[in-house]
Amino acid sequence: MSEALFGAPAGLFQRLNRAEVRVADVRAAATRLIAAGVDGDLRIDVLDGGRGPMLVLDDAGRRTRVLLGELAVEMTRARVAATPDGVAAALTSWLARRPVPDELAAAAGVAVLDWADARRTALGWRVVVHRGEQVVPWRPSSTATLPAVHRTRSSALGRAATVEATLRISGPLALWTSPTSPGLDSAVLVRPEVLLAEMAAHGLRPRDAHMVVTPRRPVACAEASVARRLGAEAADDCAILPWRALADVGWA
Amino acid sequence: MSLPPALDPVNAVLVPHWLSAGDRMELERAVQSALAGGPVHPVAAVHLSEVLTELHVAAAREVVWPAPTARVRRATGWDADVVPVRLSAVELASVLSLPELAPLAREALTGGRSA
Numbered sequence: 001m002s003e004a005l006f007g008a009p010a011g012l013f014q015r016l017n018r019a020e021v022r023v024a025d026v027r028a029a030a031t032r033l034i035a036a037g038v039d040g041d042l043r044i045d046v047l048d049g050g051r052g053p054m055l056v057l058d059d060a061g062r063r064t065r066v067l068l069g070e071l072a073v074e075m076t077r078a079r080v081a082a083t084p085d086g087v088a089a090a091l092t093s094w095l096a097r098r099p100v101p102d103e104l105a106a107a108a109g110v111a112v113l114d115w116a117d118a119r120r121t122a123l124g125w126r127v128v129v130h131r132g133e134q135v136v137p138w139r140p141s142s143t144a145t146l147p148a149v150h151r152t153r154s155s156a157l158g159r160a161a162t163v164e165a166t167l168r169i170s171g172p173l174a175l176w177t178s179p180t181s182p183g184l185d186s187a188v189l190v191r192p193e194v195l196l197a198e199m200a201a202h203g204l205r206p207r208d209a210h211m212v213v214t215p216r217r218p219v220a221c222a223e224a225s226v227a228r229r230l231g232a233e234a235a236d237d238c239a240i241l242p243w244r245a246l247a248d249v250g251w252a
Numbered sequence: 253m254s255l256p257p258a259l260d261p262v263n264a265v266l267v268p269h270w271l272s273a274g275d276r277m278e279l280e281r282a283v284q285s286a287l288a289g290g291p292v293h294p295v296a297a298v299h300l301s302e303v304l305t306e307l308h309v310a311a312a313r314e315v316v317w318p319a320p321t322a323r324v325r326r327a328t329g330w331d332a333d334v335v336p337v338r339l340s341a342v343e344l345a346s347v348l349s350l351p352e353l354a355p356l357a358r359e360a361l362t363g364g365r366s367a
Contacts, residue, residue, distance in 0.1 A: 168315065170309075171305065171307070171309075173312045175316070217316050217317065218315050220316060226308075226309065229306065230309050232266065233313075233338055234316075236317050
C-alpha cells in the first residue's frame with residue numbers, strides 16, 4: 001500500500017492553486033486535534049527538537065516521530081488546501097494511516113495480497129488491520145522479534161481463512177467479493193483449492209485457471225485468455241497469475 | 253500450430269462501446285441465436301463466442317473496478333446501466349454481420365455513444 005502521504009496529487013485545476021501549507025498551519029491543526037481528543041490508546045504531542053518541531057505519536061507503545069516541516073511539505077505537494085479545515089482533514093487522514101502497533105497486528109491482523117514493490121509488478125502477502133473505514137498495512141516495528149513477526153503473520157493467515165467471501169459467476173468468470181470486510185477481498189486467496197472447488201460446484205472448471213488480483217478489490221478467476229482479456233484494459237494496476245503460482249507468493 | 257495474431261483478443265486493439273443493459277441483452281440474444289441457429293463459419297463462431305465472453309468480462313469489470321466507468325457516467329450523464337463493452341474490429345464486424353441484430357443495438361454499436 002505504497003501511496004503518497006496525502007493521496008495522489010489533485011487534478012489540473014487544483015495544481016494552478018499554489019497555496020503553501022506552513023509548519024505553523026500543521027502545528028495549529030495538531031494542537032486543535034490534541035485539544036479535541038483522539039481515539040483509544042493514541043497519544044499525540046508536539047515537541048520541539050533540534051531539527052524543528054516534531055509530531056510524536058504513541059499508539060499502544062508504538063512510537064512514531066515526524067517533523068512538522070516534513071508533513072507541511074508533503075501537504076503542499078499533495079495540494080492540500082492551506083486553510084485550517086484543509087490541514088486538519090489532511091492531518092486526520094494521515095493519523096488514520098499511522099503505523100499499526102505490533103500488538104494490534106498480532107491480535108487482529110488479517111493477511112491479504114498487496115503490491116510487494118513500488119512499481120506494482122509483484123504481489124506479496126501483507127498483514128493489515130481495519131481502522132475505521134480504512135484497511136491499514138502493518139510493518140513490523142524495529143523492536144519486533146523475528147519469532148513474533150512469524151507468529152503475527154501465521155495468525156493473520158489463519159484469520160484470512162475465516163474472512164467471508166461471496167462467489168458470483170459471470171459466464172466463464174468467477175468473482176469473489178468480501179461484503180462484510182471491504183478491502184479484504186484478496187484474503188480468499190489463502191485457500192486457493194477451496195476457490196477451485198467452489199467454481200467446480202457451479203459448473204466452472206477452467207483448464208488453466210488464472211487469478212486477476214488487484215489489491216483491496218474483488219478477485220476474479222478464469223481461463224488464461226479470459227483473465228488476460230479482463231486484465232488487459234484494467235484501469236487500476238492488476239496482476240494476472242496462474243492459480244498454481246499462488247502457493248509461491250511470499251510476504252510483501 | 254499457433255493462432256494468427258488477429259485471433260488473439262489481447263493483442264488486438266479493443267475499442268469500448270458504451271452499451272445499456274438493453275443493448276447488451278439484445279447483443280447476447282442475437283449472438284446466441286446465431287451460434288445456436290444455422291451453420292456459422294468456424295472463424296466467425298470464434299469471434300462471436302469472444303463477444304459473449306466480453307459481455308461477461310464487461311460485467312466483471314464493473315464489479316472489480318467500478319470507479320472509472322462511474323466517473324465517465326457522471327461526466328456524460330449516462331444511465332447507471334451503461335458500461336463499456338470492449339470489442340476488437342473483427343469482433344465488431346462479426347456482430348454487425350448478424351442480420352437478426354436489432355436496429356437499436358446496431359445503432360448503439362456504430363453510432364450514438366460509440367461514435
